[in-house]
Amino acid sequence: METVFTPIASFSGGMIIGLAAVLLMLGLGRILGGTGILSGLVFAENASEGLWRGAMVLGMILAPVLIYLVTGAMPQIAVPVSSMMIVIGGIIVGFGASLGSGCPSGHGVCGLSRLSVRSLVAVPVFMLTAGITVFIIRHVIGA
Amino acid sequence: MKLIYALLAGVVFGIGISLSGMIDPAKVLNFFDVAGTWDPSLAFVMGGALLVTAIGYRLVWRRNAPLFDSRFQVPTFTVIDRRLVGGSAIFGIGWGIAGFCPGAAIPALGTGRWEVALFVVSVIAGIGIRRMVAPSQPLPSPSAG
Numbered sequence: 001m002e003t004v005f006t007p008i009a010s011f012s013g014g015m016i017i018g019l020a021a022v023l024l025m026l027g028l029g030r031i032l033g034g035t036g037i038l039s040g041l042v043f044a045e046n047a048s049e050g051l052w053r054g055a056m057v058l059g060m061i062l063a064p065v066l067i068y069l070v071t072g073a074m075p076q077i078a079v080p081v082s083s084m085m086i087v088i089g090g091i092i093v094g095f096g097a098s099l100g101s102g103c104p105s106g107h108g109v110c111g112l113s114r115l116s117v118r119s120l121v122a123v124p125v126f127m128l129t130a131g132i133t134v135f136i137i138r139h140v141i142g143a
Numbered sequence: 144m145k146l147i148y149a150l151l152a153g154v155v156f157g158i159g160i161s162l163s164g165m166i167d168p169a170k171v172l173n174f175f176d177v178a179g180t181w182d183p184s185l186a187f188v189m190g191g192a193l194l195v196t197a198i199g200y201r202l203v204w205r206r207n208a209p210l211f212d213s214r215f216q217v218p219t220f221t222v223i224d225r226r227l228v229g230g231s232a233i234f235g236i237g238w239g240i241a242g243f244c245p246g247a248a249i250p251a252l253g254t255g256r257w258e259v260a261l262f263v264v265s266v267i268a269g270i271g272i273r274r275m276v277a278p279s280q281p282l283p284s285p286s287a288g
Contacts, residue, residue, distance in 0.1 A: 003170045003182045010184040013163025014191025020156035021192070022199030027148045029209035029216050032156065034246025038263070039270050055146040056153035057249055063157020064166070064253035075161035077251060078169035079258045081242060089241025090262040094269020096237055097245060099277055100230020101218075104238075105246035107231070108189060113196035117221045125228055126235030127175075133239025134175035 001080050021110050028052060033106025035097040100126075145211040157250035163188040166251045168242025175239060226277070237269075 021032040044050030111119025173182035
């Protein structure tokens with residue numbers, strides 16, 4: 001299924017994602033990573049570590065609702081894969097990201113911007129395996 | 144105050160994820176589908192985010208400490224080990240299957256789509272399985288990711 005190329009919205013949105021990462025560093029001194037925040041919330045080692053992550057997750061979830069209240073439309077989402085693929089993909093994502101200490105937000109944005117050697121390795125690796133996976137699913141298996 | 148600040152940072156992040164198109168798995172999967180319905184938008188997301196973060200982090204680090212904590216907690220581990228490479232490779236496979244990543248899926252929960260909730264629950268299960276079969280040593284970079 002085709003999607004519209006949105007360079008300006010994507011670049012602006014990316015800058016806002018970067019701003020959020022900078023704000024978190026300024027306020028709490030932490031790297032902003034989706035997996036780290038989810039993992040630190042669900043498997044919190046103490047209440048205070050869980051609390052700020054809970055507040056942050058709540059803010060993230062509120063964002064599309066605020067966008068809806070302002071613009072009258074929810075951000076557009078199309079899910080072109082089956083429920084089974086969501087479950088299998090989700091389990092693999094959670095396992096891999098927590099084993100590799102990061103995902104696109106943690107390694108991709110925060111790690112690359114501070115030239116972390118580990119992120120400079122992690123990002124090309126997961127971009128490559130994601131690309132190969134999409135190629136196999138769409139053009140070899142033809143799903 | 145710290146919690147309100149964290150909530151606001153989360154709102155900013157969620158707005159960025161929504162506006163950028165990262166929230167839409169169809170767009171994410173098309174970014175990887177160079178041989179098919181390619182949509183290069185996500186390269187622009189990365190460009191915008193890196194530009195702001197690369198400059199912003201350096202400005203923030205001129206301070207001695209963050210506003211609500213005593214020190215910056217930035218991973219200092221630099222070893223390239225099998226967990227890093229293998230975990231990242233595995234993550235990419237899952238990302239390519241589902242089209243969601245954790246940072247995009249959390250804000251996407253706010254749209255109320257059940258598929259997103261199913262994905263987030265699955266991610267948590269995946270993290271739980273990892274904690275059982277490959278428990279962390281003293282975690283190299285606990286908050287990255």
